[in-house]
Amino acid sequence: MYHAYSAQLADKTARLQHLLAPFAAPAPEVFASPPQHYRMRAEFRIWHDGDEICYAMFERGQKANRHSLIRLTEFPAACDSINAMMPRLLAAVRADEVLRERLYQCEFLATLSGEMLITLIYHKKLDDAWQAAVQRLQDGLGVWLIGRSRGQKIVLTQDFVTESLNVCGETLRYRQIEGGFSQPNALMCQEMLSWSCACAENVGGDLLELYCGNGNFTVPLSRRFRRVLATELSKTSVRAAQWNLSANGADNVDIARLSAEELAQAFSGSRAFRRLAEQNIDLHDFDFSTVLVDPPRAGVDADTLRLLRGFRHILYISCNPHTLADNLAQLGGSHRVLRCALFDQFPFTEHIECGVFLQSTASA
Numbered sequence: 001m002y003h004a005y006s007a008q009l010a011d012k013t014a015r016l017q018h019l020l021a022p023f024a025a026p027a028p029e030v031f032a033s034p035p036q037h038y039r040m041r042a043e044f045r046i047w048h049d050g051d052e053i054c055y056a057m058f059e060r061g062q063k064a065n066r067h068s069l070i071r072l073t074e075f076p077a078a079c080d081s082i083n084a085m086m087p088r089l090l091a092a093v094r095a096d097e098v099l100r101e102r103l104y105q106c107e108f109l110a111t112l113s114g115e116m117l118i119t120l121i122y123h124k125k126l127d128d129a130w131q132a133a134v135q136r137l138q139d140g141l142g143v144w145l146i147g148r149s150r151g152q153k154i155v156l157t158q159d160f161v162t163e164s165l166n167v168c169g170e171t172l173r174y175r176q177i178e179g180g181f182s183q184p185n186a187l188m189c190q191e192m193l194s195w196s197c198a199c200a201e202n203v204g205g206d207l208l209e210l211y212c213g214n215g216n217f218t219v220p221l222s223r224r225f226r227r228v229l230a231t232e233l234s235k236t237s238v239r240a241a242q243w244n245l246s247a248n249g250a251d252n253v254d255i256a257r258l259s260a261e262e263l264a265q266a267f268s269g270s271r272a273f274r275r276l277a278e279q280n281i282d283l284h285d286f287d288f289s290t291v292l293v294d295p296p297r298a299g300v301d302a303d304t305l306r307l308l309r310g311f312r313h314i315l316y317i318s319c320n321p322h323t324l325a326d327n328l329a330q331l332g333g334s335h336r337v338l339r340c341a342l343f344d345q346f347p348f349t350e351h352i353e354c355g356v357f358l359q360s361t362a363s364a
């Protein structure tokens, strides 16, 4: 297993180096994951065969349909606590017709801090009988449960877990809300946060952050800048970020619900946003030295890239090195790569998560 893992990581490293070669990037700093039991999130379809049920998943690389569903009893990529909970949940649901009937999907969200949230998704209306049964299930399993069906979301106790991450020797607490984005590999997440903090050490000035999610990077980076303006599109994530900033004493951060595209418009002055004015956020009050972006797989759009060009430093976290390379090419030499890192978020998959730290060639 160890040998196979090293070989796949070496292959990913070579692929990343090849993609970043046109930008004279230094050799990547490589962060290895545990090869198994690294995922804090997992979701499964529920396979029904008469009164019998089991977990199922679509075969990797196949079209998602009934024929590509494979049944499974364990999921080695998921963390130990999810694997331990899988048979207990299944046995309890199997034994109760109200819980079992028309159960379609089940989603696990676990933390290093030992909490777990499970969402049960149904193709039926969730009534009082279901609610009584699921309350017994929650009491028996000692996890938080949520039921979902078309137009229904029933939260028994809470719809979040609280994670504890160690970043540069500091323990940070993060609320992760069901349905909001959180980094799936918590150990790699700690490495990404610590690496980003090391890049930002001694940079000074203010930080602009786009795609901030639940404030994952915002919290530790706020310690390394005078002020931070963080923006994000998803309401759920902004709600989580507000809690996370406050719980970790990050009181030098303004957070606004704006898309990256809207923020670029606000900067260019082509559009004014009431959401900024209502929070007394004036872009002129900041002295931005650095911009952090952590976009979805599609990368950064053209208008936002134009905005990025004006910053002395860019910290770019990417879940898709192909769009990262496209974006670096579009920057057209305005910045050079000072540091580069590979975080093996998803061992034994094609997926490469990486980061680059850029400095403006004008300020070099």
Ligand SMILES: C[S@@+](CC[C@H](N)C(=O)[O-])C[C@H]1O[C@@H](n2cnc3c(N)ncnc32)[C@H](O)[C@@H]1O
Pocket (backbone or CB within 6 Å): 181, 182, 183, 210, 211, 212, 213, 214, 215, 216, 217, 231, 232, 233, 234, 237, 258, 259, 260, 261, 294, 295, 296, 319
């Ligand atoms: C890869 S996640 C990163 C989140 C966060 N940095 C973290 O580490 O958890 C990308 C985030 O971008 C947000 N997002 C997607 N499209 C966006 C857009 N056009 N503008 C701003 N945020 C967007 C998503 O809601 C998600 O939270």
